[in-house]
Amino acid sequence: MPNKKYFLPIFLLYTITSSLFLIFFTLSYYKTEKDDIYKKTAYKLRAYANEIEFMLRINGSYEKILNLQNEYEINLFDIKSNRYIIKKFDKPEFKNKLYNDDRYMYYSDDIHSRKRMVELNLDIRTSSPKQSIDALFLRTSVIFVVVLLAIFIIAYFIVRLSYLPLLNQIKTLNNFITDTTHEINTPLSVILMSAEMFDKNPTKYLENIKIAAKTLSHLYSDLSLNLKNEPNHIETLNLKDILEKRIQMFELSAANKGITIISKFEDVEINTDSSKFKKIFDNLLSNAIKYAFKNSDVVVSLDSSTLSVVNHGNVIEKENLNKIYDKFSRFDTQNGGFGIGLSLVKRYCDDLGFEVYCQSANEKTEFSVKFKNNYKKLEIK
Known part of the structure; x- marks a missing residue:
C-alpha cells in the first residue's frame, strides 16, 4: 500500500x-x-x-x-x-x-x-x-451509486498509477543523496587515514591515496557526465592501445581484491568518439571489478566486432536484466555505487551506434558491446 x-x-x-x-x-x-x-x-x-x-x-x-x-x-x-x-x-x-x-x-x-x-x-x-x-428516483439513485463506486475505483488506480512513480522517484533521489554521501565519504576517509599513517609505510599509504583519488575522480566524472549531453567527436581510434592504457588505471584496485585482469585483444581500429568509448569501457571494467569475487579473474576481450568484459560473481537476476541500464538502478546494496554507470554505458552506446548486451548465469556475468557494421557514420575500418 x-x-x-x-x-x-x-x-x-x-x-x-x-x-x-x-x-x-x-x-x-x-x-x-x-x-x-x-x-x-x-x-x-x-x-x-x-x-x-x-x-x-x-x-x-x-x-x-x-x-x-x-x-x-x-x-x-x-x-x-x-x-x-x-x-x-x-x-x-x-x-x-x-x-x-x-x-x-x-x-x-x-x-x-x-x-x-x-x-x-x-x-x-x-x-x-x-x-x-419514484421509479425515476430509484433509477437515478442506482446510477449515482454505480457511477460513484466507479469513480472511487478509477480514482484509486489513477492516483496509484500516477503517484507511485513520483514516490519511487522521491525514494530514488533520497537513496541517491545517501549513496552520494557514502560513496564520497569512503575514499575521503581513506585519504585522511592514509595521510595520518603515511610516515609508517609511505609506499603502501601512497598507493591507498592514489586508489582513493582515482575513485573520487571516477565518481565525479560519472556525476558530471550524467548531467551533460555532449555531441560525438569522431576520430579513428586503435581500441587495443586504448584498452591497454585504461586497464593500467584499474590494476591497483583489482589487485586490492586479489583480482587478475586477463586481456585478449586483436588489433582493431574504428571511427568513434574517444571520450565516450573510454567511459563505456571504464564503467564496464569498474563494475566487473567491484562485483567480482575476491581472488578471481576479470577477462577483457576485443575483436573486430565485439568488446566483452567477463567477471565471476553474483549473478544478475533475469527479471533485473532489462532494468540494469535505468538511471539510479541498483540491485546490490552491499557494494555501493550510484547506479548511473550502466546508464551512461547504454546512453553512450546508443550515441555511437553500438549495442550492449548482458548475460548472467552460473556465477558469471558478461557485458558485450557490439560494433554495428551498418552504422554509416561510425563504420568499422
Whole structure:
C-alpha cells in the first residue's frame, strides 16, 4: 500500500471533487426528468380538457362526455345555474389550474359550449405521477451509486498509477543523496587515514591515496557526465592501445581484491568518439571489478566486432536484466555505487551506434558491446 501520508490526500481530493460534480449533474438530471414527467401529465390533462370543450361546442351534449372511456375522472360545473352537471370526485381547494398531491393530479379551467352561451368549469383528476417519479428516483439513485463506486475505483488506480512513480522517484533521489554521501565519504576517509599513517609505510599509504583519488575522480566524472549531453567527436581510434592504457588505471584496485585482469585483444581500429568509448569501457571494467569475487579473474576481450568484459560473481537476476541500464538502478546494496554507470554505458552506446548486451548465469556475468557494421557514420575500418 502506498504511503498514506501522501496517497490519501490526493485520493480524497480527486474523489471529493468528482463526487461533487456527480452530485450536481445527478440532481440536475433528476430535476429535469421530474419536471418533464409533470409537464407531460399536465399536457395530457390540457389536451383532454380541449377535447371535452371541442365536443361541447360541436353538439352541446353531455352524454358523449359521460360515455368517454378514459383514465381521467371529471367534474363539470355549470357556473350560471350553480350546479354540477357531472361530478365524479370531491375537488380540493387550490388556486392554480394545476394541483398535485400524493395520490392525484388535478386540472381545473373554465370552458364554453354552444358558442360561449354556456359557461362551465371543468375539473379533471388523474393518478399522480408519483409512481413514475419514484421509479425515476430509484433509477437515478442506482446510477449515482454505480457511477460513484466507479469513480472511487478509477480514482484509486489513477492516483496509484500516477503517484507511485513520483514516490519511487522521491525514494530514488533520497537513496541517491545517501549513496552520494557514502560513496564520497569512503575514499575521503581513506585519504585522511592514509595521510595520518603515511610516515609508517609511505609506499603502501601512497598507493591507498592514489586508489582513493582515482575513485573520487571516477565518481565525479560519472556525476558530471550524467548531467551533460555532449555531441560525438569522431576520430579513428586503435581500441587495443586504448584498452591497454585504461586497464593500467584499474590494476591497483583489482589487485586490492586479489583480482587478475586477463586481456585478449586483436588489433582493431574504428571511427568513434574517444571520450565516450573510454567511459563505456571504464564503467564496464569498474563494475566487473567491484562485483567480482575476491581472488578471481576479470577477462577483457576485443575483436573486430565485439568488446566483452567477463567477471565471476553474483549473478544478475533475469527479471533485473532489462532494468540494469535505468538511471539510479541498483540491485546490490552491499557494494555501493550510484547506479548511473550502466546508464551512461547504454546512453553512450546508443550515441555511437553500438549495442550492449548482458548475460548472467552460473556465477558469471558478461557485458558485450557490439560494433554495428551498418552504422554509416561510425563504420568499422
